[in-house]
Amino acid sequence: MASWREALARTRRGLAARLRGLFTGGGRLEGAVREELEEALLAADVPLALIGAWLDELATAPAPAQAWRSQLRARLLAALPPRPFDWQAGSRPRVILVVGVNGAGKTTSCAKLARCAQRAGLKPLLCAADTFRAAGDEQLRLWAERLDCPVVSGVTGGGAAAVAYGALAAAQARQADCLLIDTAGRMHTREPLMQELSKVRRALAKQLPRAPDETWIVLDATNGRNALSQAVHFHSLTPLTGVVVAKLDGSAKAGFVFDIQAQLGVPVLWAGLGEGPDDLEAFNPEAFVDALLGPEGEAT
Numbered sequence: 001m002a003s004w005r006e007a008l009a010r011t012r013r014g015l016a017a018r019l020r021g022l023f024t025g026g027g028r029l030e031g032a033v034r035e036e037l038e039e040a041l042l043a044a045d046v047p048l049a050l051i052g053a054w055l056d057e058l059a060t061a062p063a064p065a066q067a068w069r070s071q072l073r074a075r076l077l078a079a080l081p082p083r084p085f086d087w088q089a090g091s092r093p094r095v096i097l098v099v100g101v102n103g104a105g106k107t108t109s110c111a112k113l114a115r116c117a118q119r120a121g122l123k124p125l126l127c128a129a130d131t132f133r134a135a136g137d138e139q140l141r142l143w144a145e146r147l148d149c150p151v152v153s154g155v156t157g158g159g160a161a162a163v164a165y166g167a168l169a170a171a172q173a174r175q176a177d178c179l180l181i182d183t184a185g186r187m188h189t190r191e192p193l194m195q196e197l198s199k200v201r202r203a204l205a206k207q208l209p210r211a212p213d214e215t216w217i218v219l220d221a222t223n224g225r226n227a228l229s230q231a232v233h234f235h236s237l238t239p240l241t242g243v244v245v246a247k248l249d250g251s252a253k254a255g256f257v258f259d260i261q262a263q264l265g266v267p268v269l270w271a272g273l274g275e276g277p278d279d280l281e282a283f284n285p286e287a288f289v290d291a292l293l294g295p296e297g298e299a300t
Contacts, residue, residue: 002274004284004291007249012294015044015255034059044292045224046255050079050262073289079258080285083267085242087120087178093171094178095204095211097164099197099238100218101230105246106130109218109272110182111143112280113244116270118147119278122177127167128153129160129200130184140182147277150174160184160196161203168207181212197238216242216269219260224253228263235264242269245283249274254292 005012034055041051054075087094096113100106110126117124126144128137128151137153144151152170154163164181171179183200204211217240219227234240243260248271260268268283 002249002276002279004273004281004287007271007273008254008288008291010250010252011044011254012292013252015040015292041255044255045253047225047259047262050258069293073293076258076289076292077285079261080268080288081261082283082285083242083269084282085269087117087122090213091210092178093125093168093176094213095168095171095181095208096178096214096216097181097183097197097200097204097212097238098216098218098244099183099234099240101220104218104220104227105272106218107139107182108143109244109246109270109280110180111140111147111149112272112277113180113270114144114149115147115277116280116282117178117180118149123175124149124178124180125167125171125174125176126151127164127179127181129163129167129181143277150176159199161199164200165203165207168204168211172208194234194237201238214241215239216244218244218246221245221248221251221254221256221272224251225256225259228256228259231260231266232263235266240264240266242267244270244272244280246272248272249279254288257288 038051038055042048054072057075058071098106098110098113107130114124114126126140126149128140130137141151141153152163152167154160154166160183167181168179170176181200183197201212215238217231217234219231221227231240231243243264243266245257245268248254257268260266270280271283271288273279273281
């Protein structure tokens with residue numbers, strides 16, 4: 001299982017080395033010193049609006065430069081209110097719709113979420129509702145075999161809403177604890193494809209009025225803040241309840257995570273730290289921030 005420190009190594013290497021001299025060099029947070037800290041945070045894709053507010057506070061703080069790190073850590077954590085997801089809560093089956101753009105890591109994340117449910121003692125059912133891409137169906141089936149988790153799929157080119165409807169009926173019949181629906185990847189700018197998500201939601205509600213219970217978007221961390229603009233558009237058309245940040249281990253731009261709550265008002269629930277089935281973890285703000293900054297006195 002990958003660690004937070006390992007997963008965030010690329011972002012930390014670009015950030016911690018530049019911060020080290022600032023945190024130990026003394027002086028006030030102004031002029032060139034402030035610019036250097038701002039550039040370091042921007043390079044990690046921390047949003048400019050948040051950086052400005054944080055640095056304004058640090059600049060007026062009476063503490064010496066050696067305390068900047070702890071103060072910055074506190075401000076970073078304040079932007080990431082913890083919202084743990086409880087697999088045991090809610091009615092059964094808990095219906096989770098998973099959305100996102102092409103290539104974000106949706107199918108792999110669905111499989112890893114099923115593994116998380118299994119680790120929580122639940123019986124998950126996977127639904128391959130990506131009817132546009134035969135490879136997506138096959139990929140989810142391979143993961144399902146690996147996890148010993150049942151999967152429901154449809155015919156390539158068929159209606160995603162019908163597949164989701166049938167999968168929910170199967171989840172009820174089999175007394176599954178949760179249903180994870182992998183939808184087709186779609187560009188957020190393609191309105192017809194986006195509208196199809198509404199059809200899927202209506203089909204689920206016909207079967208079970210409260211469904212879907214959750215709608216989670218998978219964001220590719222390697223895209224940084226570009227991924228966030230996708231989420232904003234999805235959220236305007238299909239209300240999101242959570243975010244899965246995939247591929248953190250391949251990103252040097254993990255700082256965009258700090259803007260998710262501000263832009264969407266939706267919590268980051270899960271983080272992909274590696275490629276293995278157990279490398280999707282509940283999002284841990286303290287572990288995330290500490291892995292970004294690195295231990296005191298360490299540059300990498």
